[in-house]
Amino acid sequence: MSSLSGKIQEVFNEPGCGKNQAKGAKERKKGCTKQLQPGAAAGGCAFDGAKIALQPITDVAHLVHGPIACEGNSWDNRGAKSSGPLIYRTGFTTDINETDVVFGGEKRLFKSIKEILDKYDPPAVFVYQTCVTALIGDDIEAVCKAATQKFGKPIIPVNAPGFVGNKNLGNKLAGEALLDHVIGTQEPDYTTPYDINIIGEYNLAGELWQIKPLLDELGIRILACISGDARYHEVARSHRAKAAMMVCSKAMINISRKMEERYNIPFFEGSFYGISDMSDSLRQIAQLLVQQGAPDELLARTEALIQREEARVWKKLQPYKERLNGKRVLLITGGVKSWSVVAALQEIGIEIVGTSVKKSTKEDKDRIKELMGNDAHMFDDMTPREMYKMLKDAKAEIMLSGGRSQFIALKAKMPWLDINQERHHAYASYDGMVALVEEIDKALFNPIWEQVRLAAPWEKQSDTRDETLSYPHYSSLVATS
Amino acid sequence: MSQNTDNVIDHFNLFRSPEYVEMFENKKKNFENPETVEKVEEIREWTKTWEYREKNFARDSLTVNPAKACQPLGAVFAAVGFESTLPFVHGSQGCVAYYRSHFSRHFKEPSSCVSSSMTEDAAVFGGLNNMIDGLANAYNMYKPKMIAVSTTCMAEVIGDDLNAFIKSSKEKGSVPVEFDVPFAHTPAFVGSHITGYDNTLKGIIEHFWDGKAGTVPAEVRAPNGSINFIGGFDGYTVGNMREIKRIFGLMGIDYTILADNSDVWDTPADGEFRMYDGGTTLEQARLALNAKATISMQEYCTEKTMKFIETKEHDVANFNHPVGVAATDKFLMEVARLTGKTVPAELEKERGRLVDAIADSSAHIHGKKFAIYGDPDMCMGLAGFLMELGAEPVHVLATNGSKDWAVKMQALFDSSPFGKNCHAYAGKDLWHMRSLLFTEPVDFLIGNTYGKYLERDTGTPLIRIGFPIFDRHHHHRYPVWGYQGAMNVLVWILDKIFDEMDKNTIVPAKTDYSYDIIR
Helix, strand or coil, X not given: CHHHHHHHHHHHCCCCCHHHHCCCHXXXXXXXXXXXXXXXXXXXXXXXXXXXXXXXXXXXXXXECCCHHHHHCCCCCCCECCCCCCHHHCCEECCCCHHHHHHCCHHHHHHHHHHHHHHHCCCCEEEECCHHXXXXXXXXXXXXXXXXXXXXXXXXXXCCCHHHCEHHHHHHHHHHHHHHHCCCCCCCCCCXXXXXXXXXXXXXXXXXXXXXXXXXXXXXXXXXXXXXXXXXXXXXXXXXXXXXXXXCHHHHHHHHHHHHHHHCCCEEXXXXXXXXXXXXXXHHHHHHHHHCCCXXXXXXXXXXXXXXXXXXXXXXXXXXXXHHCCCEEEEECCCCHHHHHHHHHHCCXXXXXXXXXXXXXXXXXXXXXXXXXXXXXXXXXXXXHHHHHHHHCCCCCEEEECHHHHHHHHHCCCCEEECCCCCCCCCCHHHHHHHHHHHHHHHHHCCHHHHHHCCCCCCCHHHHCCCCCCCCCHHHCCCCC | CCCECCECCCHHHHCCCHHHHHHHHHHHHHHCCCCXXXXXXXXXXXXXXXXXXXXXXXXXXXXXXXXXXXXXXXXXXXXXXXXXEEEEEECCHHXXXXXXXXXXXXXXXXXXXXXXXXXXXXXXXXXXXXXXXXXXXXXXXXXXXXXXXXXXXXXXXXXCCHHHHHHHHHHCCCCCCCCECCECCCCCCCCCHHHHHHHHHHHHXXXXXXXXXXXXXXXXXXXXXXXXXXXXXXXXXXXXXXXXXXXXXXXXXXXXXXXXXXXXXXXXXXXXXXXXXCCECHHHHHHHHHCCEEEECEXXXXXXHHHHHHCCCCEEEECECCCCHHHHHHHHHHHHHHHXXXXXXXXXXXXXXXXXXXXXXXXXXXXXXXXEECCHHHHHHXXXXXXXXXXXXXXXXXXXXXXXXXXXXHHHHHCCHHHCCCEEEECCCHHHHHHHHHHCCCCEEEECCCHHHHHHHHCXXXXXXXXXXXXXXXXXXXXXXXXXHHHHHHHHHHHHHXXXXXXXXXXXXXXXXXXXXXX
């Protein structure tokens, strides 16, 4: 456990994190994540965070060492897409029992690894630690080491038992596992001046595939995406990239920074959400590559592509601008999405009445301030009750959030749009913006919302009808497209 | 040998074995003078075009794959809704065998019904003797409390007079003079099963209220506070009637259901064969005259019946197979108005749950295009519900729909932006629907079992809602009326949407990157 607590301290000390740097030594030691409040509803644990950060690596087996709870409730529950192997969606767990708790589960883990290699022969096995196996003292790092030696295949320990902290900490510990055991362990067949890494992109709903064609067109090669639609060998060879883009700032900053430190790969933080953010990201990728030695004609080509794509997508968005102008949106999401989506929506005239910054970094918050003018719209830790009130008071007309808060909107009789991992629409890149706007439009103008807000007809009008709502009757809205 | 006794292959696989495949190929090649495969393909493609559609819609004589049945089918449906009543169809027995099998295949229950078995000599000399013998045999063998007589085309063509025949039969002692034998002329060459339902129900009510064909004095109306409820011809009668009873019970309403066939088509397997079960009692049918109001759930099933009831100073309310939030609201409000009762909190909760469920799933239905076919009222109810969900009922077709129905459908479309590009097709058949689905494709088709051929030909996924449903079991036990009924319809639609999503992503290593457990 000492190595684990050391690792956690290291993560807490992350120099790439501005927020961390602003703290005193004592405060820093306490960690960057807020202590969870017992008795209050909370999000996922560190194990969950580690699992979701790595599970998008598609060709490896993800083996959860613990009782059935951890994997039984969570296998294959993310929309991270694969263009090839599907073994990452198979649920592997040691499913330990009472005897294992008493006598230790290491042998079962070792055998499980062997069985996976015998039956599935993946290029690697990722082994996840969980609360129970950590408490009983199973040393997964030792087991993985022994298994690697015995079977000659990389067996990667991911030491992030649930109790050490929240999901975000888990994301980072997963990053540490990659840095310690995967990145830099293989060499690419060849390299080009146009090789990049994309870090913190999970290919949810296939979003990466809306970005890749544009990069392909520019001749930019994604050496590794960490971890969306990734193959093991790509991650292992990612240290030879010329530049990197960090997508989800909080989750994988340690990977980005340490790769810069160890392999001299400069990175920038960007977003694929929203038209101007998408363009900025393409520009920055090109600039970084040129800075690293790529021919500078890349800049002109990138600019031409941006002009073409922006013109195309604005034309597609035109009909929606009129319909959605002035609509009030409440954003409940975390990290990078809190500002990247803000910018995206503002571009078509949507008003953001609030955004949550619970999982956002100082940089994230600065970006939001820049975009929204003041910080009155930022909610650090909005309780479901507050969200409900905000919607109920009609300060917002639609909520964009993850699946877990959807019912708050629905019970407040407000439309809701899923922008987190379980969604099925890809919102990244230029076309993704059109898809997002189209979905917002559909959610706002679905006829059920009118019905939802009306009282049952036998009730007196004044009983439940919210007079403050100035929602248009749907029959007065004629489709413009 | 293609078969051996140790492993007998059934029809699913037998004819796929090589020797049969070869035999069929040779038969085709050597004896059938076939067109080339290319030619067949060319014609198949041509039937998908606008050109073919125009020719198809120019059809003025031939009906291909009708979405309607004949009057006596509706007559039998109405008749079995009365206590211990034997439907007796005066005409040829072959027709009656169809009605029985039709109902048995849909409801998975025996359907009792007899005919007067008219043969060639009856066709020449008239069917009086068949009526006399038939009524006597049916009365003695099956011990009914009432025999409801309707007719097949054969009896109508030769002009048999039911009133006179029944009178003569009673004089000859076939059944006791006071025994109830209501009747209705139900020729199949007029209208459809919904007309037959209408005629028979009117015949039965008229029998009890207006003095049993002049044999007793007419009833004198003594108004009370109760209401009458008529469901119409409805494939979901088992579930719907029970739901309506529950709703009326919750509201504390004194009611009579006229033609309640929910028990006879859902008898328990407890060792006893029930030829008759449940139903509106004859006494209730008589006393229904005194009700203050009568509600019909399906206007086009009860045009004549409701007109007749209106002459008895009843308040009347007609609906068009209401499905969904707004339609059920309207229904309950009308019931509340007619009875002076209030809608209880429990129903309001059910309403809230339905609205909640729709909101939860709205993104999946919004903007989807549907084609619907079926009886006129049901088409209207479902189209209204789809628009409420944000879906577009692009093609709505009723073979037995009238021009008046089409006008009313158009008014419904006009009431919502989701009806903007929708059209009603009255008097068209399923071959017309085929052209519609090819030339103006939709995402889903709603219809009865026969829609599966359209699904096969056009690839449009079929959501089975309607009558008859032969190839899926037990859906008739679920209501489609009331808030809980709308919930069922919502779930059936969603199930198909998700099934299609799964089907579309199920190929391993090809499309299953989107084969997800969470939808």
